[in-house]
Amino acid sequence: MSRWLRLTPMVLLALVVAALVWRLAHPEDTHVPSKMIGKNLAEVRAPAALPGRAGVWVGDPVANPRVINFFASWCVPCITEVPLLQRLKQQGVGVDGIAVRDRPADLAAFLRANGDPYRAIGADPQSSVQMDFGSSGVPETYLVDRSGIVRYQHIGPLEPEDVAIIRDKWQALRK
Amino acid sequence: MIAEAGLAALWLAAALSLLQILLSVGHLRAWFDGDRPIRSVAIVQGALTLIAFAMLVLAFARTDLSVALVAANSHSAKPMMYKLAGTWGNHEGSMLLWVTVLALAGAGLAIGSRRLGRATLIAALGAQGALALGFYAFLLLASNPFARLDPAPLEGRGLNPLLQDPGLAFHPPTLYLGYVGLSVAFSLAVGALITGDVDRALGRAMRPWVLGAWILLTLGITAGSYWAYYELGWGGWWFWDPVENASLMPWLAATALLHSVNVLATRGALRAWTMMLGMIAFSMSMVGTFLVRSGILTSVHSFAVDPSRGTFLLALLGLYVGAAFALFALRTGRLKEGAPFELVSRESGLVANNLLLTVILGTVFVGTLYPLFVEALSGDKLSVGPPYFNAVAGPLALILATLIAVGPLLSWRRERRAVLGKLTIPALIAATVLAISLFAAPQIGLLPRLGLTVAAWLAVASWLPLTRRNPLRTPLSTWGMALAHFGVAVSLAGMASDSAFTREKLAAVRPGETLRVGPWLVKLKDLAPAVGPNWTAIEAELRASRGGGVVVLKPQTRYFTDPPTETNEAAIVTTLSGQLYTVVGKPDAEGRWQLRLWWKPFVTLIWLGGVLIALGGVLALVGRAWRTWRKERPSGGGQSWRRKGYA
Numbered sequence: 001m002s003r004w005l006r007l008t009p010m011v012l013l014a015l016v017v018a019a020l021v022w023r024l025a026h027p028e029d030t031h032v033p034s035k036m037i038g039k040n041l042a043e044v045r046a047p048a049a050l051p052g053r054a055g056v057w058v059g060d061p062v063a064n065p066r067v068i069n070f071f072a073s074w075c076v077p078c079i080t081e082v083p084l085l086q087r088l089k090q091q092g093v094g095v096d097g098i099a100v101r102d103r104p105a106d107l108a109a110f111l112r113a114n115g116d117p118y119r120a121i122g123a124d125p126q127s128s129v130q131m132d133f134g135s136s137g138v139p140e141t142y143l144v145d146r147s148g149i150v151r152y153q154h155i156g157p158l159e160p161e162d163v164a165i166i167r168d169k170w171q172a173l174r175k
Numbered sequence: 176m177i178a179e180a181g182l183a184a185l186w187l188a189a190a191l192s193l194l195q196i197l198l199s200v201g202h203l204r205a206w207f208d209g210d211r212p213i214r215s216v217a218i219v220q221g222a223l224t225l226i227a228f229a230m231l232v233l234a235f236a237r238t239d240l241s242v243a244l245v246a247a248n249s250h251s252a253k254p255m256m257y258k259l260a261g262t263w264g265n266h267e268g269s270m271l272l273w274v275t276v277l278a279l280a281g282a283g284l285a286i287g288s289r290r291l292g293r294a295t296l297i298a299a300l301g302a303q304g305a306l307a308l309g310f311y312a313f314l315l316l317a318s319n320p321f322a323r324l325d326p327a328p329l330e331g332r333g334l335n336p337l338l339q340d341p342g343l344a345f346h347p348p349t350l351y352l353g354y355v356g357l358s359v360a361f362s363l364a365v366g367a368l369i370t371g372d373v374d375r376a377l378g379r380a381m382r383p384w385v386l387g388a389w390i391l392l393t394l395g396i397t398a399g400s401y402w403a404y405y406e407l408g409w410g411g412w413w414f415w416d417p418v419e420n421a422s423l424m425p426w427l428a429a430t431a432l433l434h435s436v437n438v439l440a441t442r443g444a445l446r447a448w449t450m451m452l453g454m455i456a457f458s459m460s461m462v463g464t465f466l467v468r469s470g471i472l473t474s475v476h477s478f479a480v481d482p483s484r485g486t487f488l489l490a491l492l493g494l495y496v497g498a499a500f501a502l503f504a505l506r507t508g509r510l511k512e513g514a515p516f517e518l519v520s521r522e523s524g525l526v527a528n529n530l531l532l533t534v535i536l537g538t539v540f541v542g543t544l545y546p547l548f549v550e551a552l553s554g555d556k557l558s559v560g561p562p563y564f565n566a567v568a569g570p571l572a573l574i575l576a577t578l579i580a581v582g583p584l585l586s587w588r589r590e591r592r593a594v595l596g597k598l599t600i601p602a603l604i605a606a607t608v609l610a611i612s613l614f615a616a617p618q619i620g621l622l623p624r625l626g627l628t629v630a631a632w633l634a635v636a637s638w639l640p641l642t643r644r645n646p647l648r649t650p651l652s653t654w655g656m657a658l659a660h661f662g663v664a665v666s667l668a669g670m671a672s673d674s675a676f677t678r679e680k681l682a683a684v685r686p687g688e689t690l691r692v693g694p695w696l697v698k699l700k701d702l703a704p705a706v707g708p709n710w711t712a713i714e715a716e717l718r719a720s721r722g723g724g725v726v727v728l729k730p731q732t733r734y735f736t737d738p739p740t741e742t743n744e745a746a747i748v749t750t751l752s753g754q755l756y757t758v759v760g761k762p763d764a765e766g767r768w769q770l771r772l773w774w775k776p777f778v779t780l781i782w783l784g785g786v787l788i789a790l791g792g793v794l795a796l797v798g799r800a801w802r803t804w805r806k807e808r809p810s811g812g813g814q815s816w817r818r819k820g821y822a
Contacts, residue, residue, distance in 0.1 A: 003504075003508075006503065006504040006507055006508065007504050009451065009455075009500040009503060009504070010497065010500045010501060010504060013493070013496055013497060013500055014497075016462075016544065017489065017492070017493045017497075019544060019547050019548050019551055020465070020471070020489055020547070021489065022547075022551045023471045023547050023551070024469065024471060024485050024486055024489065026551075027471070
């Protein structure tokens with residue numbers, strides 16, 4: 001057996017280990033980015049989710065630019081991001097919510113228990129607004145510009161460091 | 176106390192594995208005689224690990240929630256069987272089981288293998304100790320199964336409901352025994368390359384380990400396939416999922432090794448190649464463990480995702496396999512030439528078997544890792560699925576199955592007789608099946624049709640090695656080989672029949688409505704709630720008939736509470752001619768329920784074939800053990816029996 005043939009297994013092993021090391025260093029990104037980023041969703045409307053509260057019209061020039069947060073009372077990670085949304089609100093960022101597949105009574109209880117960072121809350125009983133945004137789950141957070149174009153998507157619950165990122169992007173959209 | 180005792184046993188075992196390496200090195204360097212102490216150390220190390228594992232089982236049996244692992248994976252309301260099975264239904268517990276099998280295999284190597292050269296055995300025990308030490312370090316430093324929780328929670332978090340199934344109680348332990356049993360072949364190959372004694376005695380010492388591990392892997396894969404078939408409710412029996420591939424690859428390597436080790440044991444040929452296969456087989460086990468435990472491949476089996484553990488396991492993998500391959504590169508040049516053989520001979524047949532199995536192994540390996548290579552080099556994401564695997568592995572498997580019929584008929588060294596004449600009857604039968612399938616079922620695909628044909632060919636030809644000899648004087652291992660090869664034909668027939676003749680129906684129906692699938696009429700009689708120990712369910716009552724009597728099926732959609740999860744429990748009727756497979760889904764707004772029905776003719780042959788293959792292995796193992804025992808007895812019945820010319 002020639003020397004090169006004897007070394008082949010080691011070469012193959014090195015290649016495989018290199019690929020596996022690369023994968024460990026770059027974990028697979030399972031997020032599904034929305035195809036709607038850059039699209040105009042001004043026509044999308046969600047009726048008020050609670051009596052006495054406003055609904056959400058994505059094209060509303062007065063409310064834009066703003067954060068639109070998809071959440072639900074049945075969603076546990078959504079609880080953790082309420083204080084972060086409140087921090088955004090305190091910094092002057094407009095935050096509206098879309099309650100996905102929710103019931104008014106459950107929703108009211110959720111807001112009572114965890115706090116209410118939203119100006120307006122739209123109802124999305126059949127996930128149709130979620131579909132319009134190309135969102136694949138809750139929670140997800142979007143930035144919409146003045147004309148109703150989706151500019152940014154955050155998948156999953158917000159982390160503390162995301163607050164500044166979203167605020168800066170929102171301020172850029174305001175100019 | 177129980178957890179601490181387990182942890183202490185594990186630390187002691189780790190220390191002993193280090194001692195085992197030192198004893199081995201010292202003996203081989205001729206510093207001292209390490210022969211007796213190293214055996215004792217290996218045996219005590221195995222016993223200590225077994226104690227550690229028993230302590231963890233005990234903690235699960237008592238639902239000791241102060242142990243973090245129990246709290247995270249068990250629940251006091253769980254039935255006892257699943258409490259016990261929960262021991263290995265999680266990352267840490269399954270790694271402890273892995274290491275336990277590794278240490279017990281080392282102990283077994285120390286107890287058995289009396290006829291192997293002493294230096295090779297001691298080198299192999301050193302290699303086994305080195306393997307064990309790395310995995311002890313992994314457990315103790317990165318995955319401690321005995322870590323405590325303070326304060327202890329009031330209730331555990333439960334076990335993934337998909338895993339609450341009798342299949343789970345046996346599937347992982349069986350696979351692990353097989354996976355890790357191959358470690359002995361690895362260590363023996365390393366030991367023999369160190370001493371340079373790659374000979375027939377090594378082949379004979381390696382053979383029972385490979386055979387035993389291969390039997391268990393065969394059973395484990397068969398059981399896993401059936402588990403996925405009825406528990407996932409998707410109606411398929413193999414999905415080419417990365418984790419399934421991870422279990423298939425060691426099996427393919429072990430199957431090749433099983434055949435080449437016979438050449439080494441009988442003829443002393445294929446030396447370097449058998450050593451390579453011995454290393455590859457267990458390397459594939461480690462690759463499989465890494466893929467499953469690091470969670471880097473997206474799969475239904477992704478239980479644990481933890482990059483630091485993945486790094487640790489990858490380092491161990493690179494270290495062990497790299498060292499073994501380096502040893503191979505350095506030492507194979509010095510191996511003696513094996514016994515020569517001619518082109519038409521049993522050896523050539525086994526080389527063909529090995530080549531085909533290795534190519535199939537390479538195909539599966541490349542297919543499993545190809546998406547990773549592409550993404551690393553170009554950033555493109557893609558997935559490799561059944562169309563690739565079926566198109567590439569399918570024809571190769573058919574060629575292999577065709578050749579299985581021929582190989583066992585050939586003589587060792589050179590074949591002078593006309594062998595093809597013996598195959599007339601199988602060829603005629605295969606031609607008949609092909610003709611019937613063309614006439615009766617012209618619409619089926621090429622691969623399933625060839626599958627049916629080859630299955631018929633092999634089903635008959637596999638028994639040919641037993642003809643023209645006295646069945647009582649034929650060695651048990653020859654019976655085993657014939658049975659295992661027949662099992663391949665049976666399994667192949669089931670696969671081909673499933674893909675050629677399966678009928679599927681998906682519909683939304685109201686209670687009282689009837690569906691037709693294949694020869695069956697299935698009526699949705701009623702729906703009712705059902706309750707189990709830790710779940711509630713909607714249970715459909717189906718009345719199925721095909722002419723004669725009525726069979727009642729009760730598929731369920733189960734809702735587990737701890738943790739909240741939903742599973743589909745398929746209901747299956749098994750008849751001689753196949754299985755009716757039913758799944759109930761969700762209701763729609765108008766009160767209709769999703770029903771999914773399959774009629775799968777002869778699908779059960781797939782697993783029956785798997786069991787027959789394993790049974791053939793058992794016969795061979797028993798036959799060989801019996802012969803060895805006969806030979807090793809200094810005097811007695813065996814000798815006179817042989818003198819009369821019966822053996």
